[in-house]
Amino acid sequence: MSIACKRGPAQIEANLTPMIDVTFLLIVFFVLVSQIVELENVDLQLPAPTDPMSELAGDEQRVVVNVVPRPGGDILEYRLGGQSYAADRHGIAAMTARLASMYRNNPGLSVNLRADASTHYRWVEPVMQAVSTAALQSGREMAAARVNLVVVRED
């Protein structure tokens, strides 16, 4: 009789510890990522044009400017990368300065503009002006001053 028979049947078990480790790492990762996405994209009802000629965003580096709405077409504030800016002259100037700083660090940066469908145009246009001014302040090639207008495709 062999020695293996004396020991009895072999017990083979899966070591679950690494799997649980990996699972918790994944949970932590997704929790962090989801928070970043929420900071970047405020929950808005974006315009949904009829038969839109829009395109999917590429993989280029970009920042998102959210125009946070208030009922009646007015806005609460502007939000750029999780930081809030007041909807007045000082807030827009601060946002412009930050955009210029971002342009200096990364001249190829794209700016996505997200505004609610019901927001009045007088609150949206300053963002375009801020992007244009920031591009000038940063010494960036003006021909490349561009903003991406974000819409939603419903079809």
Place this chain on the structure above:
Amino acid sequence: MPSDPSSAPNQPQPTFAAGETLIEHTRLRQRRGRDRPRIGLNLVAMIDVVFLLLMYFLTVTDFKLGEEIYRLDLPQRQPGAQVLDPFELDEEPLRITVRSSQIGDDGYSIELSGPYRPPATFEDLFHFLDERRISAHAPGGLFASDHPIIVEPMRTTRWEHAMEAFNAAARARYTNLTFAKPR
């Protein structure tokens, strides 16, 4: 010695150890199978974790429709920043004025610069622009594809209406589109 009735003559016989027949071999294999340790994997913990993950993702996932973008080149706002060609003829831009009704969400009106009848809807605006674009099919059109078109929303125009006007021009394949300052 009686021959095995199941074995046909001239058939190749399976090879066994010395003195082993087919029946003995099968019994031996069955006995070994009973004695062999059973290999099992405890899947309960894994299924628990998988369901936890599934519930987590179902909870946190926000089913959003696909977001897309329009790329808009911004005009140069600083005086003197633009280098103009002195020999270039001025091209009068087509201005599209968009107003939103203050009563209800859907009301709007569109006006065009020049002697054109105002389109009633954004679909009419698209047809107007499309029919007047110079192309191989319409060489007698009024506007080239790069003719400057300026969308002029009012201060209280809803962003969705401004975007509808912009989209109508983009659908008509005009490439030189900008937004004006609010009036």
